[in-house]
Amino acid sequence: VAADSELDAVVSGANDGAVVLHTLRTGTFVWSASPVGGRVSAVRICSANGLVVVYSAARLALALLSINGRVRVRATLHDRLNDLAVSRDGAFLVTAGNNAVVFRTLHDLKFVHRCDVPVPVNCMCWTPDDMYLLLAMRDGSVLALGRGTPDADTAPNTTRLFTRLARFTFFPRAYANLPLNIAAVAAAAAAAEQAATDDNQQQQQQTSKQPAA
Numbered sequence: 001v002a003a004d005s006e007l008d009a010v011v012s013g014a015n016d017g018a019v020v021l022h023t024l025r026t027g028t029f030v031w032s033a034s035p036v037g038g039r040v041s042a043v044r045i046c047s048a049n050g051l052v053v054v055y056s057a058a059r060l061a062l063a064l065l066s067i068n069g070r071v072r073v074r075a076t077l078h079d080r081l082n083d084l085a086v087s088r089d090g091a092f093l094v095t096a097g098n099n100a101v102v103f104r105t106l107h108d109l110k111f112v113h114r115c116d117v118p119v120p121v122n123c124m125c126w127t128p129d130d131m132y133l134l135l136a137m138r139d140g141s142v143l144a145l146g147r148g149t150p151d152a153d154t155a156p157n158t159t160r161l162f163t164r165l166a167r168f169t170f171f172p173r174a175y176a177n178l179p180l181n182i183a184a185v186a187a188a189a190a191a192a193e194q195a196a197t198d199d200n201q202q203q204q205q206q207t208s209k210q211p212a213a
Helices: 182-209
Strands: 002-004 009-013 019-023 029-033 042-046 051-056 061-066 071-076 083-086 092-096 100-105 111-116 121-126 132-137 141-146 165-170
Touching: 002 042, 009 042, 019 051, 042 083, 051 083, 083 121, 092 121
Parallel strands: none
Antiparallel strands: 002 009, 009 019, 019 029, 042 051, 051 061, 061 071, 083 092, 092 100, 100 111, 121 132, 132 141, 141 165
């Protein structure tokens, strides 16, 4: 199930492959579709552009629907997914499995980038500003991928995607299967970044005070 208050919509998926949309405020039925032809494993909805993503593990398939229920595109997968997440700006769909995180453009589900991971991903989420993707790993760690800056030479209308690991913070293994707390991880990442910045400034100051040879 996925819901969005801005679109006044709640989308649900069923074992028979049906995807159903109701209004969130009144529960009024709007439409039903069967875009993947098999059991629905996950659904996501994006308020930025009114798109619905449907995933079927049984069929290894993704489908993209408009808010009106029309199927826009389908994609076949090679591996099962553990989670999928849509960026808040509606630009990207990210899918995560046991070996990699894959980035796709949301409007057409086309492959953009792949990032191999050291251990399987349990779940993931974007920070509110879409600048970091936080991955909860099966070994109890949290992996943070940082979004790059626009590349005017190769991609004038998009952004360079997550080409390096921003941080790698270990958490107790006992918490590996718990939901990811965005605020806590984002705060920890920000604190770590500030500490690293302070260390660099201190090193620079110490270097500048050393007498010249």
